[in-house]
Amino acid sequence: MSALPGNLGNVTAAPASGGDRIGDRFVQSGLLTPDQAARVVQLQDSDGLRFGEAAVKLGFITDKQVQAVLSKQFHYPVAAERSGISADLAIAHAPFSAEAEAIRQIRAELSIRLAGTGTISLAVVSPNEGEGKSYLAASLAIAFAQAGMRTLLINADMRDTGRDKLFTRTGDVGLSTLLAGRAAPTAGLPVENFPLLNVLDSGPPPPNPIEMLHDGALTKLLAALPGFDVVIVDTPSAGKSSDAQVIAQQIGFCLMLGRKDHTRLADLAATQDKMRTAGAQIVGTIYNEFKGGRARGGWFRRRRG
Known part of the structure; x- marks a missing residue:
């Protein structure tokens, strides 16, 4: 499942209207004066830069401001400054970056492979913690929502509810609450600036998460x-419990993830065997080459599948 970095600002959507120049939008939004815009154009022509790159190089604006203006020009959802979406999620904060382009390419290949299946339902699975699974699940959910598809992201790790949140607005009702029957079925909370995206968090940690998932409980909830x-489910690490296996069986399709210099091939193979035993179809395996605690600044490519 190839996903190679693209170029900043290289988007395929059509402009909002014919003849709409990006420089005019910066001036209209008050980010640049007409004189500054003229200086940007001069540097743009002399150095062969895009308008936004030239404006940033001159120190007139920031990369974040460029992303915001580009997003408005192409009617593309982007995270607000204080949206409650982690800055690690480049697809939300820098949607025209190389990192975001990698996610979009994964989205495109998933859309092709899962075409004709009705709702695209996918469990994101990895053998261990720290492999970028939550980052990938959240990034794909945002990417599908940006493509105009109503998307639900579920954090199904009911064992590790204390981990860092990629979305800070989680609400009082989570997956464990719904599976326990303590609240009416709900799709969690909408995400600011992303009208087609809902996030259902894991909820309070139950003493028996695996039992709560049995008898098709997740299937019935969905x-x-x-x-x-689109439904994207972020699962607990497959090496930690059998939760991921049960979840993948009910979702039907799973996307495997391994991390360079972190995931042992034996662990990855064992996890694949678990998914196949559960009857889940593996649509691909992403080899994550990021460095650090998250996939921030990294990219993905196909390992196998």
Whole structure:
């Protein structure tokens, strides 16, 4: 599942209207004066830069401001300054970056492979912690929502509810609450600036998460939440418990993830065997080459599958 970095600002959507120049938008938004815009154009022509790159090089604006203006020009959702979405999620904060382009290429290949299946339902699975699984699940959910598809992201790790949140707005009702029958089925909370994205967090940690998932509990919950084009489920590490296996069996399709210099091939093979035993179809395996605690600044490519 190839996903190579692209170029900043290289988007395929059509402009909002014919003849709409990006420099005019910076002036209209008050980020540049007409004189500054003229100086940017001079540097743009002399150095062969894009307008935004030239403006940043001159120190007139920031990369974040460029992303915001580009997003408005192409009607593309982007995270607000204080949206509650982690800055690690480049697809939300820098949607025209190379990192975001890698995610979009994974989205494109998943869309092709899962075409004709109705709702795209996918469990994101990895053998161990720290392999970028939550980052990938959240990034894909945002990417599908940006593509105009109503998307639900579920954090199904009911064992590790204390981990860092990629979305700070989680609400009082989570997956464990719903599976326990203590609240009516709900699709969690909408995400600011992303009208087609909902996030359902894991909820309070139950003493028996695996038992709560048995008897098709997740399948039944999703049946009570119709209307989504895409459902992405972030799972607990497959090496930690059998939760991921049960979740993948009910979702039907899973995307495997391994991390360079972190994931042992034996662990990856064992996890693949678990998914196949559960009857889940593995649509691909992403080899994550990021460095550090998250996939920030890294990219993905196909390992096998």
